[in-house]
Amino acid sequence: MSQHEIALTVNGRAHRATVPARLTLVDFLRDHLRLTGTHTGCEHGVCGACSILFDGRPMRSCLIFAVQADGATITTVEGLAPEPGALSVLQDCFWETHALQCGFCTPGMLIAAQALLNETRTPSDDDIREAIGGNLCRCTGYKQIVEAIKLAASRLQGANMPPKQEVTGGHG
């Protein structure tokens, strides 16, 4: 198995590593960096539990090899909060509406929703369902997730902050 050097930024922190060619990005994040907030649900790109922001765009880290992330800037669920111990507006809204039960799909949902809110502060219900349409949740029936994202959008409108503040301020 060939080994490859990679350098990437995860949640604002630079990492260098030597990885086998076949290592997926999700396994790199979980097993090498011990960022276990990103979950594996299907490992074939359908469930969305492994979603991360890859250079700002939501992607499935089970369908990318770690070597393909060389040079990338990545945000995982652990990087959504503005500082350690705090919650982002979106995370707080997920708590407020109880937009989760078992919590397993939640990191991927948060990433998908954050990607949407980075694009717009005024998403329609259809926009929201489209944004999370590739993330499967077995507990909630999606209703309280949609409510959380709407609530976050309205709070962010009121806050008059630049849309990307919550994700670029990763700690580390």
Place this chain on the structure above:
Amino acid sequence: MAEPAFRYIAKKRRPKEDRRFIAGAGRFVADLAPPGMLHIALVASPYPFARIRGIDAKAALALPGVRAVLAGADLAAGTEAIMSGLDAPKIKRWPLAHHYARYVGEWVAAVVAESRALAEDAAELVEVDYEPLPAVTDPEAAMLADAPPVHPDHGSNVLFRKKWVWGAVEEDFAAADATRAFRARWHRSSTVPIETFGVVAQWNDAQQLLDVWASIQMPKFADQLARALRLAGNAVRVHFDVDVGGSYGVKRGLKHAILAGFLARRLGVPVRLMEDRLENMRGGDAQGPDRIFDMQVAFSRAGIIRSLKIRALDDVGAHAGRAPLQLGKPIGAICGPYRVNSVEYEAISVTTNKTPQEAVRGFGQAPTNFALETAIDRVAAALGMDRIALRRANLIRHEEFPYTIPSGSTYDSGDFHTVLEKALAAADHPALLARRDAARGQGKLAGIGIACCLEPSGGNSAFEPLFNPKNETTTWMEACSVKVDGAGAIVVSINTSSSGQGHESLAATVVGEVLEREPDSIRVVRADSLSALPSNSPVGSRMAIMLGGAAAGAAKKLKETITAIGAHKLGASVGEVEYCDGAVSLRADPAKMIAWEAIAEIAHRKFHELPPGTEPGLQASHVLEVPTGGALPGADGRVQMYPCYAFEAHVVYAEIDRLTGQVALGPYVVGHDCGVMINPDIVHGMTYGGIAHGIGAALYERFRYDENGQFLSGTFMDYLIPSAHEVPDVAIVDHCTPSPLTAFGQKGSGEAGYLGAPAAISCAVNDALAPLGLSIAELPMTPGLLGDLIAAGKKG
């Protein structure tokens, strides 16, 4: 009965456990990695039925980093077979196939290596010599005398067959104005959590102790694991502080844990077995009910249902497990929410060469509810009666509770008519009818679905002795303990893992309510199986009732102790003082008061100030028997199954695309009455999720096998779970009929939505098909199935 007033219960409160999950700081089993941990990969049978002639692991073992390859004979020699729920001693099951592989995906060998990837590489190098045998895949064919038995030693594929007759069924059928008979088919689906099953096992030789972390939801898991591994119960420690990524019934994983525990002990290092998605769907032994209902219903000209004959044939797959018992629980609500004079029920459980069934949300009640509601619709159609009017005429009336059904269970309480009317009003049923008729006028296939269904709750063991008289289990107790430290901080200990039900919020809210202390200030911890008090885990919609009841019981004992300590300090009798917000004061002179912290300090430090005979410290525990439980079934099979009955009335609008067969749902309204909701957001969330799951079972989800027994649905591209696109914006209308049997009037709600949604959607689809003269009683009604039906109907 008015809804009682509470301080914390029934209020909007942020669930305690949510915070760690939104921070990405859950602690799931795949997140655990003890130093030196090895990984298990599995060799799976490609044949539905085959004799295993030999296994050659030389090439696999030669791969650097591979530590062991284990085959079925070795494992079977070192472990006890997994217990079945039935009295079927010749049906033996071990985690790895022994002599025979009985379904595609059955584990034949396990490979242990330094990484999962390496273990998978090595698994591909294991050579198994199979002798393929004729397989049986159709449950009706499996019953025939010449069918090849999946378990040759058992001699037949019939695992269980029994007919109960409760009341004068034949007389009621003979006296009825009319009867109808039909078949309803519920195909195989399951709960399919997004987290697959996983287990980490670590043997500590110095302590002679096996530590197990697993994503489980299973009664008596630790006991059964120890038994299978031939260890004393106190040599196995199952940790309940593992977050479980969804279960809804299926996360039993006993075979996974036996295999991992055996290997951890043999190799002396920690091992992890984490299913991948294919393993979960194929060899995880977690598929669900697969049922053929032959229904007969007898009724009067006025639309009064008199009697039912139900024959339920269930294909449990290749092993017995607990699946046959899923035919048992519905006996506790065998006639649904309706007044029915007599019922005949024949339950038949057969083996086929398919993946075994596991307990699925509702434990057989959702398929039964679908069959019952289809019967109601068939009667309405036969009489030309309005479907809602027919339901109104047959629903048990509010003033008739408690109401005993023919099969022996007494429904505790309910207000079915009011809930149905509230749901119809919220859906604006007249407007919905106008919308449907306008859509039909435009050539669309539009329909409205109605379903009235029960959720029996309070999870009891009554079906176990009913299906296996050698099993005399009459309690599925639940426990909770509460302690207050010397500074007044409260810790509540619960005795099970959770898979999203919010048990930490439940326990804290209940204890806070009784002790009048802010629930957010209460720490909830989880025991392990060695430190735990008895629990039967969150099954059968039981935890609001059972954990809630146990927590309330423990908190009430503590409150009595606190009151006694305060009274003693005040020099008064208990009758002369009052407990308020955790402090104790004189009724006659409320200024004379002992604060919460002072009482905690007395209890922990000042024995001389304790009332005589009081034990020091401040702690209490309570073990609760299931309300109404404790009795064996009578000779006629009559038994109280579960104590409490929640009710749901669904109203859903559907349009079917004529070309694709795709069903678009919404508006969707559900009236729901589960008594007092401890945390409304949690109850609503489970109900929304249950409806989404029901949409999957009704329209998309099916584990398919070809006629040879090959498994065709091992990925999320073949097994379709509803996404945010398929699940409409559901509206819940709450109603509260408190249960007279529980601490706060609560009932269960963990299966809410799922128990009625498939019936409601089937009803809507059939209403939409009615103008074409078509009907269908088969779930899931996939786009392909409906498209073909509509196309064939056109030709016909």
